[in-house]
Amino acid sequence: MKSTFKIVTILGSPHDGKSNTKALVEDFVEDMKNEGLELEHEVIALGRKKVEPCKGCWNCTYKRPCPIKDDLGEIKLKMIDCDMLILASPVYTNQITAQMKAFFDRLFTWCHIYPLLGKYSLSVVTTGNDGHKETASFLEKMLATYGTFSFGSITSIGAFTPGFFPWREHSRFKNKKMAKKVASTILNGKMPARRRIQKKIFRTMKLKMTGIHTVNCLQYGNLEGQPKPNPVRVKLMNKFFKKLNITNEQLNKWAGFLAFELAWWRDRNWLDSKSLKQLMDKPIPENFNVSSRLLNHN
Secondary structure, eight states, X not given: OOSSEXXXXXXXXXXXTTOHHHHHHHHHHHHHHHTTOOEEEEEEEGGGSOOOOOOOOOTGGGTOOOSOOSSHHHHHHHHHHOSEEEEEEEOBTTBOOHHHHHHHHHTGGGGGTOTTTTOEEEEEEEOSSSOHHHHHHHHHHHHHHTTOEEEEEEEESOOOBTXXXXXXXXXXXXXXXXXXXXXXXXXXXXXXXXXXXXXXXXHHHHHHHHHHHHHHHHHHOOXXXXXXXXXXXXXXXXXXXXXXXXXXXXXXXXXXXXXXXXXXXXXXTOTTOOSHHHHHHSOOOTTOOHHHHHHHOO
């Protein structure tokens, strides 16, 4: 482990200084530090950044630049550079805030490529009295989708209005044991156990990417060095295309869909992997620059 462990928190609250969610995160991180973990912690408050909603142009999936110019590139850089990512949001109408939803939507392509594979993570949720379980569950799904290994969620009720958090000390005391466990795991160079959601997302993404790979191979032929599509899948797809009277023009459009993501899977030699562990065990090719691909595709 590096001498200084970098933690980045993406705070979905529209507030910053008065954010109860930020207070809960900072208490937890301080308790991790008190366990001997040398760390740097940066909170990125989305309420103080400009992250525009997705326009639905689909440029990103076709390897074209996003037309929106805002602070997203700066935030992506921080996420790529950190050792641990914390996603934190108060509950707004039984879910994450609008600021955090806009942020996730803009990272649409990240949901298919495991851009933060192998990083540590944690989700944090505060609420007045309910909605925290479903909100935490959603954040955990996003963390798994990005390829991180989460320690789970810390949540607190009793966080009523900005700056009014009477349950703060109670929540900190409740979470001290977990903070100790997280710090110990990191200090020992270990990872949290794999979760069921990680296995489920891998199966979904593998099916999606091998499907797009098959369509591309049917249209343009198989690329040298890439696995050949499953013959049964090829047969089924051809029957499907014929039944729906899909034209060659439509197939070309389909083949171009998720081009950025497919290129990522192909260039990382992931298409023949049978598990998330196999993805992690495969070294990054020398000519594959993770940061450059993620930052230039903005």
